[in-house]
Amino acid sequence: MYDTTLRDGTQGEGVSLSAEDKVKIALRLDEMGFQYIEGGWPGSNPKDMEFFQKIQQYSLRNAQVTAFGSTCRPGVEPHEDANINCLLEAGAKIATIFGKCWDFHVTKALNTTLEENLRMVRESVAYLKSKGLMVFFDGEHFFDGYKANADYALSVLKAAVQGGAATVILCDTNGGSMPQEIQRAVTHVVEELPGVELGIHAHNDGEMAVANSIMAVQAGVSQVQGTVNGLGERCGNANLCSIIPNLALKMGYSTIPAENLVYLTELSRYVYELANLNPIANQPFVGESAFAHKGGIHVSALMKEPGTYEHMNPEAVGNVRRVLMSELAGISNLLYKYKELHLDKSSPEGRQVLEKLKNMEHGGYQFEAAEGSLELMLRKAMNGYREPFQLESMRLILEMREENPIHSEAVIKLKVGDQVVHTAAEGNGPVHALDNALRKALETFYPEVAGMRLSDYKVRVLEEKAGTEARVRVLIETGDGKKTWGTVGVSTNIIEASWQALADSMAYGLLKK
Incomplete structure (x- = not known):
């Protein structure tokens, strides 16, 4: 060689x-x-x-x-x-x-x-x-x-x-x-x-x-x-x-x-x-998608015998098998990805989440890169999940003057357990201000939030012909220095979509902690 x-x-x-x-x-x-x-x-x-x-x-x-x-x-x-x-x-x-x-x-x-x-x-x-x-x-x-x-x-x-x-x-x-x-x-x-x-x-x-x-x-x-x-x-x-x-x-x-x-x-x-290059996801053998499976029929067969839809063992070249969730998924995708939740094919919770997932993807959500939001949705459906916080109200203030840079401030009121916390924070934009305010409110109750950092923020317009009334999808990637996770939000209001993804990112990080 x-x-x-x-x-x-x-x-x-x-x-x-x-x-x-x-x-x-x-x-x-x-x-x-x-x-x-x-x-x-x-x-x-x-x-x-x-x-x-x-x-x-x-x-x-x-x-x-x-x-x-x-x-x-x-x-x-x-x-x-x-x-x-x-x-x-x-x-x-x-x-x-x-x-x-x-x-x-x-x-x-x-x-x-x-x-x-x-x-x-x-x-x-x-x-x-x-x-x-x-x-x-x-x-x-x-x-x-x-x-x-x-x-x-x-x-x-x-x-x-x-x-x-x-x-x-x-x-x-x-x-x-x-x-x-x-x-x-x-x-x-x-x-x-x-x-x-x-x-x-x-x-x-x-x-x-x-x-x-x-x-x-x-x-x-x-x-x-x-x-x-x-x-x-x-x-x-x-x-x-x-x-x-x-x-x-x-x-x-x-x-x-x-x-x-x-x-x-x-x-x-x-x-x-x-080389400061983005890896090619579908590159054979070593790409992130080289052993990624999306179709429900494929995953069902994989659970019985990996060789049905894989030409080799991914671990032989240091790669891993991945199962993706989307509107093409079947119950087998859920069973494979969330073995620790002890779902089975007759689980009504799994069927309900799968149906909800397909409807949400039809409405613009995308869970392939937002597995954090998907797992939270599944856990909520099983009635064994306690949300770490709930939003009571949120207000954003944007001030722009001719000679000064734009000023962004977020004011939020959260319920954490039986306590209510009310706080405000500034940022270099509305989402940044919202992120800072959420962290400020949560750190007293969950110190581990300080170690979580938003590493990527993507916005995609889903209906270009609708102009400024179009729905948008916000994908957020968050990390804690050891792993990263993705969350998603969809709305005709970019702030609401950002809040959905941001709140899920904190909730999922706390769940894994």
Whole structure:
């Protein structure tokens, strides 16, 4: 497994990693048991050179760091080429250099002859090897070159082998090849280069990068290059978070140590976090929705046998099964999600809540991201739940003057047990003021409220054509430093919808405390 998240992954739009971020990811990849980590292109920017300097301070247990670069330029000897010398300065023991395999690129992009390109590949590999480095050769545009001029594309690979390349990687640089094309080409290369270790580097422009990588393995390659979460230029690179479990769990190949597969989901989310990207929920294997079930018939079958609607055990890659509640839910969804409430299929409370849920979702509620509100509704239906507080009255004061910022103040009266508390608070908006007033009223009775923090607030207009009379849905996410929960409110009045979600968020947090 050859990871190029730190180099090719950072070429993706919106992806930016500091040198320190790259070190953190490299250390995590090493812990996971990846064999190779491509750290960057030291000849292209100071950040990548800084990474190579920083990573030398650590002793990696499993991985070897590789430095990426190109062959020498046309008409230039390797020892005189600045890019080649930067590879030596990086201090890595392995250099991965790319060269052109497509005659079209050689004559048009490099503006040189086919023979000169072969010289550049052969001598660049040989020079780096003479300096004590192991050299991997990336055959850029190999598959496009193979389709256009197979003999020349193969001659480039042979030049790299003549120079002493330890591994020759076949690159689908434009990402447009199909699996059967990959299979035919790799099979031919295996015949032409017996005994040479081969690799695959696929891009995802045709949504085939994972399939093409797996097909290449079946045809004879032993090194797979890709990125965590498929990050990369244009449509991304081959996604190692899909390739690894497919190869290891479904096909019996050795990839990373088997005991580390359970950390794959954690690795995926760690990289998303450092790259400041939102995780893709429906990403196979590691996405939050990868093992999420919504339909009632599906959940009913899952309760009998998970294999009815899951292709594998989610825990094998560190993920979890999730059951969602919506208008598509059946009683089985409730039974699965709330086992501790001891519901059964004949439970009238469960049936009542399910019917109410379907009607509420029809009216604009959405409980997939508001499980806190759903559980409170279920507990209230079972007559065993005591509300921690009740609203008696609420008043909001908004004052806006021409020369002053808007002033928001909330005044609320709550009943807590047999006591009534009346308080007021300000905020930078009406919902913020309401949140502050609610906390102020509750903290005397429930000190744990101080540890709860609203972490997200979303408003969606449900009937756009109704204009300012439209119903709105408010989703609130709250956390206490250990877990988060969602709650929902719907109304034609945004303040009322916000209060519903806000009150549920506090009540649910207190329930779990």
